Amino acid sequence: MDVIVEEGHGVIDVTEESEKMPLPSDNMVTSDFKEDTSCGLKIPFRDDRLLMPMFQRFASPRCSLALLSMAYFFSDGIGSGVFSSTISTVEKQFQLHSTETGLIAATVDIGSCVALLATIYFGENIIKTQWIGSGIVFVIIGSSIFVTPQYTSTEYGFGEEDLNYCGNVTLSVCDISPLRWYRFVFMAGTFFMGLGMEYITTIPLSYLDENVKQSYSSLYHGIFNGVGAIGLAAGYMLGGISLQLYNNPSKSVLITIDSSLWVGAWWLFFIVGAAALLLIVFPVFLLPGNLSQSDNVRRNREHKIKSHRVSSRVASRLLSLSCNKLFIAITVSETFHACLTFGVMTYAVKMGVDLYGMSESTASLALGSLSIISTVLGYISGGVLVSKLGLNLKGILQFMLACSVLSCAFSFGFLIHCPGKKLGIVNINKTNAIVGPCNAQCHCTTENYNPVCDDDGSLYFSPCHAGCGIQEAFSVASDCECLLGKNVTNGTVSSTKCVSERCPKFPLLITLMFLCFLSAFLGVTPSTQATLRSVAFDERTTAISVQRVVQIVFGRIVGRLAFGAVFDNSCLIWSSECGAEGACRVYDSELVSRNLTILITTGKICIVVVLLCAISLAQRRSNHCGKANEPPNILISTK
Template sequence: MMAEKDSNNPNMDPPQVLISNGGGEIPPKKVSCCANLKMFLVALCFSYFAKAFSGSYMKSSITQIERRFDISSSTVGMIDGSFEIGNLLVISFVSYFGAQFHRPRIIAAGCILMSIGSFLTAMPHFFMGPYKYETVRGPTSLQGNASFSMSPCLANQSLDNTPKPDCVTENGSYMWVFLLVGNVLRGIGETPVSPLGISYLDDFSRPENTPLHIACLHTVAMFGPMTGFMLGSYLARLYVDIGFVDTDTITITPQDTRWVGAWWIGFLLAGTITLMSAIPFFFLPKSLKEEKSEELKLQAKEGEGKEDKRKEKPTVQGFFAALKKLCFNRLFVMLICITLMQTNSFIGFITYKPKYMEQQYGQSISKANFVTGVATLPAAALGMFFGGLIMKRYKFGLLGASKMAFCTSLLAFLLSLSAFFIGCKNNNVAGITVTYDGVKVDHIQDRIIYSPCNSDCHCSSKQWDPVCGDNGVTYMSACLAGCKASAGTGRGTVYHNCSCIDSALSPAVNSSAHLGVCPRGSDCSTMFLIYVVTQALLTFIYALGASSAYVLLLWCVSPELKSLAVGVFMLLIRTLAGIPAPIYFGTIIDKSCLKWGTRQCGGRGACRLYDADSFRTRFLGLTTGIRAPSYILFFIFIVMATRQFPTGTGAAPKPAEKSDKKELYSNGASAEECAAFQAEKETHI
């Protein structure tokens, strides 16, 4: 009877049906129209976009979060690093055991968890009440009165800095814990997307189609960071309480260091998009019909018995045995050390790059995010694309890939040193960076907040409500500028008869001042343009070698250890780079703060003014100091690789039964495995 069915259906493969069904006659199941590899690829592309979008938006909102919760850079760095904590909690188990389960549903569960984390991150906005920025003019809710004429000097005589009894509840200083927990959940949810998604594609696609699938994944994924930073740029221009307060009463602008944009809207949007990305995976099966060419079908039939014997379920004992092999692989250990140094440098730099552009060049956070989204990220995408073409064209082995990665990275590093000389001078802030007579202050003991010109005003030295005098000098408040009268409302407030401006070394045409810090000069704008062009160029050069750098990990270990090597590698990167780098970079940046803000209830808030020279030296110095030694180790790595693989062929040859798909790629590195590592690497962008 079976033979009759087989003869009537020429498209049926009887031997495979008997084997797959254990020799029994099981009627074919109805397959959903969505149960095909193309639908899985579309769903995975969407999830890649969603996770990249969420991660990059968090990076773009770091400064907004720091100001909204009045915390230091080191604390906000800990919040940023909590994503890695969540990821490392489960990454090893997912990488080793995840393939045994229903991978699409595990990915769906991860997307839902990421969504919950994003929603949780936005929740503090609805619990904390309206944002009350630091000002000597009273609560922001009272700043919408009609035009007035009063003396800021007299208004500050009765200023009381004593915390109110209800300050603990009003301040909401510990609400940032919601962000930390939300980021941990995002990290846990993101873990299965890349390794399980890539392995699913690998299992059921033709080898010749895999590079195209991977290219689609990462092409779509690159739109995630671009969209995240662009949205961060747009929302940074909107006031945090938009829709809840009258923005005409606000006296600060997006250029002000007290300004907080509508950061919470982006996390609500990120949560919605991530939740939507989970839906398609629920309609996909645990396995699909594998796409194979005729040659591979023949190889599969010949090696079927061997394959069944060779496949074993993963065990804990086997896990530790494989881990031991990795620990004694000198090339793998050396590559770990190199990448740890470079990743520490990269993560610390990209986390605080918007803040650096703001403090160094006087740019708003909105513009800093915009520049990152339209200049740096496209340069990185182009670099990776052309680097991949070079790898394919010249078919580099282990040594060729090592040399390409070393040369491009070193050239980009040398070019990055120019940033030490592309900077702006400090703003002239009376009593902090210059004296009231306009003389530059070089030592902290020379900073004198008060002057004879404002001695009768009894001003507070803690408050930061800056005004720009007509003499080009910024004063911490209108009171400290000695202003006797004011007129106008909101951002249009102008102060008059300012005694400190009159007594300045370079007298102004009149003694007026307006709200905000004085803008930087045209020479600083030129420096900023040079900086942007330089950053785009060095990013492109560095990305040229990124493709070759990614595959070094896979080519320096034996084939059966590649999946575990990626998991262990990413675990160490997240533990020793992703978590600590934002924290200690933030701590170093805090050391260059010249003026700390004051919370509504007293105590130190977020930094309002940095020493531009110290910020540049500390920030770039730390970035350079961590990265420079890696090139010495990289050179040693190349020497070791030359001795171990004189022919430059990379990893040891694979057994015959594994030579089907893998032989398409040089020295045993498949495109899907390379892309799995690349996908994990892109999590930090």
């Protein structure tokens, strides 16, 4: 295999040490290196590359799209899908508070912000493929760190089943456990995952855009975003499947997945995903900074937008973007979209369980399948339509407006919900003690949630709250005072009786939800095209990065907090943790449904208003450019 080192303007043999040229005095990448179209690996701490001509056939737009899409698939599948579906299990195993697991999740966004700030600072003065490859390395490192506590901590043991019947309640031990310190290890892992995921998500958009014809750019972006969406949904579903395996799959245990002490193998697909990324990172590093035969594309695109050439300084680029009203309008609309998308994604399983009466596994599979179909169809179809219709900037914005109006109309479907849970004890006092005459003498606690039901489906917080004097098994009790006088066959309660009846409205619910998601995701790929066409050619990477920072700070984080507040404000019964208020156990489904509809439709209306402003700005820009290109009027005298 011939290996050549390219340096500066010349090409030399690596065996001729005496003929090597001196290294550049600074660390900036030379223009020849940045514009190189040959495959090879960059030598660390030098401006040289090891060229590998045998891989040159793969330096094409299609192969690049395949590699970058697969990187997006696995990174988003790990950091968003598997993480979201398994974080509650991590909380249980390592005895973490909900606020602490929320902070772990927020660390992903902090890592993303750091990555985006670096991208904004360097702008176009980067070799995009090297940064994307570095992002893959960061995700691998983050995943490895995240699963480290599974192997360095003491093995999880479920111990004895707690007693929780009238007059005999096992109280929780509130001493601080050394396991809780592992939350800092999890935060380090999610930080690196967020750092790498943002490079993999953001930089390929401008890399693909500058290496293909503009008419193909939206199609490539649609495929890229669609594959990433499949990865997220697949990771979400696979994470749920991994929880069906015990934490240590090789160990035989007596408890089943229905036990409150069950902890699944949450770590499994973090390792699988990291191994898959390890196979992809080398080919990504080999990709050139610019694909061959892209010079004409780049030269033509650089003059598409009539604007002055901005300086490479970050302050000048940011000043230019801050004065671009059209870019600001598009960014605001995308921020509202991110707020709604990440809010729904974070609480999708909770919505399925509390609004539609599904089990958690069923909710993961059903909503995961719905997410795959709607996002893939939306991303790819949106890109194809923009490409086939040949829409200009104004046409793209009008297409986005139509999608938002449809999505807003379908969002009223969230008003439909299934009947909520029927409570056995209805007089809930201000401290959520769930007390009644039948269990007042039992001295029950809300620290041990062990839901049981009677024959008519009424829910009790635990056998103790049902006034049961005999606990036959962990979730079966008899001699229950609270069942006296009710039309039930016996005085026994059991968790197996807490089976939600099939909701007759479910087909209509799932149809409206699908149409709402599909119409919303149809506008995602066109929005990327609108962003790229609203700024100067050499501001594209900075523009996308600035947009992502705004989406993370004011979209993702705010959306998760807003949707969380909707559920918290609709809670009927709270558990407690060492005397403090813990997690919500029962929600008012009607109140959740109404508040969610208000939140989602308000966000959709804001998107519509902002897009109307953006269309007006695009029309004004088009008129201005048209007048600037008109030939001067010449008056010819006939005298």
